[in-house]
Amino acid sequence: MGKPTVVVDADSCPVKEEIVEIAGDFGVEVVFVASYDHVKNDSLGGTWHYVDIGKESADLFIMNYVKSGDIVVTQDTGLASTLLLKNVKVLHPRGNLYEEKDIQSALHMRYLAAKARRRGHYGKGPKPYSKEDIVRFKNFFIKLLSKNEGDL
Structure with a gap:
């Protein structure tokens, strides 16, 4: 099995520069959507790769582009849930790996939050992205790519 491709859901990704730098150190291709x-x-x-402005255009491109063993960086829980079924490693920009065992509860929480918003109840939203989040992401991304290096 060759090196994975790192595919980034780029519209709201706060760690694009870190991804390019670290992936370059490992000789891994990076594709931004x-x-x-x-x-x-x-x-x-x-x-x-630039896609139409439609709400799901980037997600659909990514779902069709990735192959088993690739790594995707996204904040989208719904996209993550579909990619896990394709044996793709999915990493949140805060440095958390989406895992099959947790995805159902994450999707349920997303559903409940959307339902509350439709009723006019808006929460605080996610906490601001911090330097600690960047460090956690970088450390986990390096660990993930290092683990893949051992598989080659």
């Missing part, structure tokens, strides 16, 4: 609303003029590195 973003909507046309988020076209970047400055080259961050990696390969960029």
